[in-house]
Amino acid sequence: MSNNFEPYGISLEQMSFYELEADVPAEFATAALGLAEPFFRGEIETTQIPAPKGIAPTALAFAAEVPNKADTADNRGVGRIVFIHDPEQFAIWGSNFRVIAYGKSPVETDTHRDEDPAFYYWNLLIRALEKHNVKYLNEAGTVTKMTSTGMGSLSNEAAHSEVELRASWSPTEADFGNHFAAWQDLIATMAGNMLEGEDVTPLARSK
Secondary structure (H helix, E strand, O other), X not given: OEOOOHHHXXXXXXXXXXXXXXXXXXXXXXXXXXXXXXXXXXXXXXXXXXXXXXXXXXXXXXXXXXXXOOOOOOOEEEEEEEEEEOHHHHHHHOXXXXXXXXXXXXXOOOOOOOOOHHHHHHHHHHHHHHHOOOOEXXXXXXXXXXXXXXXXHHOOOOOEEEEEEEEEEEEOOOOOHHHHHHHHHHHHHHOOOOOOOOOEXXXXXXX
């Protein structure tokens, strides 16, 4: 990674929360300026992570973790978001940008017994995007609810359920800020917090 962003008119102070490769396209660097001084929900621990290799010529990725009330190592809401840029995909995406988002959280085993969890959690995403006035098109995704039931020597263990959402959409404006804020709301809400958060904390850079 590099801190040399002078070609894009971006100061080190503006980049204090994340890093970009020095040779990213100017269009991508401009969109990332929306993350220059971010403040995010206090329930969430957020860090920059290495972007997946080969997914697109340019990418920027973050991970989030929301401690569950039980606060055990395997009982926490988690999420990831990746901003990607590929001018060759405009005909498919409708944009040079694409956002890929992921969220997973434990849920009560009988949660949404009378409601389709797929529509419930997908609507959480749409509400979060609308709350932050995100401009996007060509959204797509899946929602999966999984329940694990112990058998045999594990039959005394309580059933465990979790929900997983995978989504992507194409930004129509060169600004990642509102997309990131909507994702923060999604992850916090999936983990049992209110959509309207009050506490915010700065984004932390991974070591």
